[in-house]
Amino acid sequence: MVTFVPTAPGRLADVPSFVRGIGGAESNVACALAASGHRAKWVGRVGADGFGEHLVAAIGSYGVDTSAVQRDPDRPTGIYFRTAGERATGTAGEEPDRAEVIYYRAGSAASAMSPSTMRYEDLFSGRILHLSGITAALSADCLSLMRTLTTRFPGRPLVSFDVNYRVNLWHDAADPRVLLDLARGADIVFVGEDEAEAAWGVRGSAAIREVLPEPEVLVVKRGERGAVAYARRAATFPTPPHPEPRAPLPEPRTSNAAGAEFPAPQARPDTVTDEPAPRVDVVAPVGAGDAFAAGFLSATLRELSARERLRHGHLMAAATLTVAADLAVPPARAYADRLVALDARAWGTLRLGPGWTATAEQHPQGRQDPQEVRIP
Template sequence: MPTVTATAPRPPDTDVVCLGEAMVAFRPSRPGRLADVPSFERGVGGAEANVACALAAAGHRARWIGRVGADGFGDHVVAALAAYGVDVSAVQRDPRRPTGVYFRTAGERAVSTAADGQPFAEVVYHRTGSAASAMSPELIARETAWSGRVLHLTGITPALSAGCLALVRGLTAAGPGRPLVSFDVNYRVGLWRDRSPALLAGLARRCDIVFVGEDEAEAAWGLRGGAAIRAALPEPDILVVKQGAGGATAYVRGGPGRTGDASADRVVSAPALTVDVVAPVGAGDAFAAGFLSAGLRGLDVRTRLRHGHLMAAAALTTDADLARPPERAHADRLAALDAGAWGRLRLGPGWTGHPPYDGVDENTPEEPAP
């Protein structure tokens, strides 16, 4: 009888799987109202696709899973993501439903009104009945979505349809073989008008890493401040609360298990950078990609937050749909600066391609990690 040798499980061949919607994005050729803009440039938009592209550009093995139409726009989405190095082998083509599209002006914020002092943004979506809205547990196999070290989801997908909500619920449920699950709340007012945003909180509580902006939490759940948000979302091992110009704070579970006392959290903060903003689009997705990238490399939480800020700065300082991330060595050097040097950084257009930037002394001593 032949001898049977036990083998260890094969490690995932993908670092991060990003599952969600990708659309063709039309960006205006000049500032102004959509009614006045004469022409548009075509690109690709979608929170999860943005994260996948940023991770691939940063040297990670990233896969995007989604559905697009069997149309020219679907061809463009798949080709554009593949050009960034994203694995698109699991993308499904729908012969009956179209690829979603949207048009936007120069500004875009998840929670925005003209009265809040921010530039008013127009965003017009044509996504109802799209191929992406047909995603469901029956069409997306769990083993495919769970095939990476990390699964990244956002709160946009469950708002698209009942099938999408069921899919995200299934993928965030505990079970053998579940990878680390990352969830960006990404609250969009228009998507949740006919649904309760409390669903978002329930999904976030099932995940391991959660990203949420203070403005999102207040708009969706009436919560103010990081402590209140953490009290409402005590289960994630890491909760990252983004505070805009105030920086970001991570609440890190101090002990094992998923139901520990949040009062035992380790709280780690990283101030935001001074950035000469070109376009405020995609910074949240870039921040998540930077944080996850640093986590995949085993870096400490404060350094992950700083890499999030650096990747967000790359997005803010370009008007392209997807920003070129800084070279890894350049980003590592900036992330290791002491608090004073970090606070003096000012990043503008082109900074990712010209290290060292802004006269920063490369011999500035590191600040000890928390």
């Protein structure tokens, strides 16, 4: 989508003007991964209009492959307006300090995504396929596509799924519990504790794991308290396979509510890794969840340890938290690796503020003690 962000604080009703940007959970992740040195492809649909042209150009400027993006001549590019605060997860009116977000995406080009309009050669061309629960709320066709892509079958890439519950998108007869259904078919799942409670009525990371036993990896985000990862493999986290010829897409499943299509996971104890987040001087919280997923997936592609994957997620989130936009320049890989390697005491004293990612350029030899990265 094209995002319109106000030029001044206040209610949308009072804001005099807006600045155009780009938005979208999956494209945010793709841009962050490309900026971190990975090959990333964004697969989607935009309108054959100026906003669609802007989106494709802006995403491509990060180094993302946009060759698979489809232009729809009959449907417009989606747009949305938001204030600067955090996106709400509760019922409208219950969280006055959260952002106002208004979506204009019904009937958009993206809402026409379906198993028949998207090519599996594009979707399965990488080692990881990253999906977002936002897509499932756009239309029945989008939900069908998501059900197809979260169906387990031989030869699919590692499927990553970020729940991304947005209360504004789930209304009328739409049931956000479908997000739980989709998450059960993924290999790596990201969900916030607040999201799980708001969407499913499940409270606490251990309880979330109980209702999501199928994914090999479950990452529960806990805001300032950090994140905890549950892995079904005792020795290591799963690593994504290398691309190979794929079979045609399976027929989309209709529901997993009864559990018939997902046999119970083998009786293997979880490896539980709880990693605190560094202290961050927050400028704006929007986009931090997408950045965390990008950092975690970047470390997954590099086959790093569970602790390192979580710390890279925290650092990428910190880069976004300390800027006003949805996307930020990530820290240089060598500098991020140096911070990730800190011992528990040093990591616990780390404080990051606006401009902290530039430290790597200012100190290319890494001479500055990372414990002293406390930029106000």
